[in-house]
Amino acid sequence: MTAIGRDEPGAGTAAHGTGGHGHGGNIFDPELLDRCISCGFCLPACPTYALTKDEGSSPRGRITLMRALETGRLDPDDDRLRKEASFCLGCRACEPVCPAGVQYGHLLESWRDHQWRGRHRPPLAQVLMMVVERTPLVRLIGAVRRPARTRRPADGDVRTAGAGRAATNGRAPRPEQLTLMLGCFERGLFPGVSKAVQKLLPEISVPENQGCCGALHAHNGDSAGGVALAEKLGEELPGVIVTTAGGCAAHLAAVLGRDRVHELSEHLVKAGYEPVGEVTVDDGHGGRRRARVAIQDSCHLRNGLGVSAEPRALLGAVADFVPVAGDGSCCGSAGTYSLLRPRDARRVLDPKLDAVQTAGVDYVVAVNPGCLRQWQTGLARRKSRIRAVHLADLLAAAAAGRRLPTGLPIAARLPTVRLPSGMRVGRGFRLRKDAEAQNTDGWSA
Numbered sequence: 001m002t003a004i005g006r007d008e009p010g011a012g013t014a015a016h017g018t019g020g021h022g023h024g025g026n027i028f029d030p031e032l033l034d035r036c037i038s039c040g041f042c043l044p045a046c047p048t049y050a051l052t053k054d055e056g057s058s059p060r061g062r063i064t065l066m067r068a069l070e071t072g073r074l075d076p077d078d079d080r081l082r083k084e085a086s087f088c089l090g091c092r093a094c095e096p097v098c099p100a101g102v103q104y105g106h107l108l109e110s111w112r113d114h115q116w117r118g119r120h121r122p123p124l125a126q127v128l129m130m131v132v133e134r135t136p137l138v139r140l141i142g143a144v145r146r147p148a149r150t151r152r153p154a155d156g157d158v159r160t161a162g163a164g165r166a167a168t169n170g171r172a173p174r175p176e177q178l179t180l181m182l183g184c185f186e187r188g189l190f191p192g193v194s195k196a197v198q199k200l201l202p203e204i205s206v207p208e209n210q211g212c213c214g215a216l217h218a219h220n221g222d223s224a225g226g227v228a229l230a231e232k233l234g235e236e237l238p239g240v241i242v243t244t245a246g247g248c249a250a251h252l253a254a255v256l257g258r259d260r261v262h263e264l265s266e267h268l269v270k271a272g273y274e275p276v277g278e279v280t281v282d283d284g285h286g287g288r289r290r291a292r293v294a295i296q297d298s299c300h301l302r303n304g305l306g307v308s309a310e311p312r313a314l315l316g317a318v319a320d321f322v323p324v325a326g327d328g329s330c331c332g333s334a335g336t337y338s339l340l341r342p343r344d345a346r347r348v349l350d351p352k353l354d355a356v357q358t359a360g361v362d363y364v365v366a367v368n369p370g371c372l373r374q375w376q377t378g379l380a381r382r383k384s385r386i387r388a389v390h391l392a393d394l395l396a397a398a399a400a401g402r403r404l405p406t407g408l409p410i411a412a413r414l415p416t417v418r419l420p421s422g423m424r425v426g427r428g429f430r431l432r433k434d435a436e437a438q439n440t441d442g443w444s445a
């Protein structure tokens, strides 16, 4: 079979779900499904294959299952289909290594459109989707946690660099209107991130009344809903949309176009932002030393948009960047995955926690709020003194000469209380089922 070139970085996934609902046929774009030549190059890149060493939990194995579904050889209710549609992280690490240009993200979205339709969708995903569809509710979350906001969109303003310096090389900077996407959950969980962005880019406008980008829908079996929400957000946010969430950036870019959407690190580098200051920690001898910092890539930012050098360059300018094996692979957050399959999400994260501990870093930088939450929870669970921070926080702290928190976070010191119902409360006030009580399959459609 002739190899077919891959899409340019930035080609997304959202517009391709065909979402057939019958028993076999018309579920997938046949041309995309036919691209796989079963070479197996993708197997070493796949985190779920690394966990199980089971071909069925690899990209190649899942494509074989998709073909069986498409041709009607397997019934949609077949256990293997239900399990693997749910077990896949959707990290797309199988795409950059594929010589045949298989767009696995497109295929997975089409698969879940079919597999998770109606009552087959995980109930928690259904609830989260209903919440983020309601802009007033999302806005209420923001009103409580008070993320950044500006009164109204700024008029045709610029580009760089409050806390750092703009490098224009003698040229006038290109005027372009910038708007910050707040993100549904980031504005509630990490309101400081948007405020840090405002310090880095004081000209950016932050409209309060903005909805969801639709990535949650696209990744949970509602591609059409994901596209509709992204288009609506594109109308609400003028100019270039800057986002601090890699997953949202990839989905929005797929719908609105690559030039309308910039992930924060990508935008700062494109705009010539030069970080200033440095992040230091106590050296244990009464002095300060430069902090040692590792990174956690956002899967969709790295594998979907091809952005991974930019955050490394920025953090390396204000701290000692420490490359850690596997820093480009999924941390187990994967959108709603860590909520739907907490035990598997922990299994994915555990070796990465070992790696940063061995590397002796002070901070792990994330470029996606879901990854930030996953790392903070995992580090707290181990009572580690390593802290996870968002890149925006790191850069803004360096520029302001502000010290980032060190030592055990409060969440790690909280006792965990088991309730008679089997739920437990603790570590960041999380309320969830005891992960030990769940089998590895967690919920599956």
Ligand code: SF4
Residues within 6 Å of the ligand: 035, 036, 037, 038, 039, 040, 041, 042, 043, 059, 060, 063, 094, 097, 098, 099, 100, 101, 102
């Ligand atoms: S998805 Fe790509 S890398 Fe994996 S088996 Fe198919 S052609 Fe090979």
Ligand code: SF4
Residues within 6 Å of the ligand: 045, 046, 047, 048, 049, 057, 058, 059, 062, 087, 088, 089, 090, 091, 092, 093, 094, 095, 104
């Ligand atoms: S998306 Fe990630 S978990 Fe799923 S098959 Fe590809 S590499 Fe494996």
